[in-house]
Amino acid sequence: MEEYSRYSRQMILKEIGREGQRLLEESRVAAVGLGALGSVSANLLARAGVGYLKLIDRDYLEINNLQRQILFDETDLSNNLPKAIAAEQKLRGINSEITIEAETADLNPETIEGLLSGVDLIIDGTDNFETRYLLNDYSLKKKIPWIYGGAIRTEGMSYVTLPEDGPCLRCLFGAAPDSGSIQTCDQVGILAPVAHLIASFQTMEAIKILARHFEAVERALWKVDLWSRQFKTISVEHLKEAPCSGCQNREYPYLNRRLGARTVTLCGRNAVQILGHSAAGPIDFKQLAQRLSLEGEVKFNDYLLQYRLASYEITVFSNGRAIVKGTENPDQARNLYSRYIGA
Ligand SMILES: [Zn+2]
Secondary structure (H helix, E strand, O other): OHHHHHOHHHHOOOOOHHHHHHHHHOOEEEEEOOOHHHHHHHHHHHHHOOOEEEEEEOOEOOHHHHHOOOOOOHHHHHOOOEHHHHHHHHHHHHOOOOEEEEEEOOOOOOOHHHHHOOOOEEEEOOOOHHHHHHHHHHHHHHOOOEEEEEEEEOEEEEEEEOOOOOOOHHHHHOOOOOOOOOOOHHHHOEOHHHHHHHHHHHHHHHHHHHOOOHHHOOOOEEEEEOOOOEEEEEOOHHHHHOOOHHHHHOOOHHHHOOOOOOEEEEOOOOEEEEOOOHHHOOOOHHHHHHHHOOOOEEEEOOOEEEEEEOOEEEEEEOOOOEEEEOOOOHHHHHHHHHHHOOO
């Protein structure tokens, strides 16, 4: 009964016990975004023995991530790993008894069904409201809970959406703020402890839900400023009757939206993401590297190829998706992409 000694300290709790542990082992959770929030919640869920973890992130590691993203170290950085892969490797060493799947992918209306199918609960570690509203739509449609978390500067907040009990995130916040209109931690900064606190809150709520302790789940919006030590719970009771096209009319605009532009400016990062065309099959990095090395500096591994030219850096993943750093102009990014990567 080695597994029970592994989890003995949480199984002693009457809130978990043998039955709670069994429920955790049978659970399937997706962590969407593996930054400051997602790396903490994935870490805690893996250690708690959640039986299946799907780790989803579209990005690769950068040196500024190490200040707060707890699953990563300098070796991962020097190996130039995508976050999902580095997280998967780290978590396998922490708990080899659970199933972990990593996806280096952009979660969008076209990919969400494939990435999240079969999952019982979603933990939000994203950094933008467009993806969060997409998760909210998916949660309402599939009737699976999702747990919003956000942290910036010294502040953070979290909210649990239970599709069949109470308001959703859209009931709380109304229409999504325009991308670009809200500040990001790339622009105004973040202190790690507040992100870790929010992620711990999210994970605790996830454990309650997975262990079927719905009576203990926080139904208010939870807000903290860890610098001034202000903790607030803001009741959302009154929003149960609020007009919400998702909750009342089962309308899912983010889920049903066609992907317009296949480029997204990554706010505050001076970068643009380009969704490539995967139909042609995986890119041959070796061949591409040979061609590119005539003009600039290029390196690649099993997961990505990185090309530096003047003030630009193009990182391309094997399915053709790319992140172009050094510009926030989608046209310019697309030009660079077609000139150097092709298509
Ligand atoms: Zn709603």
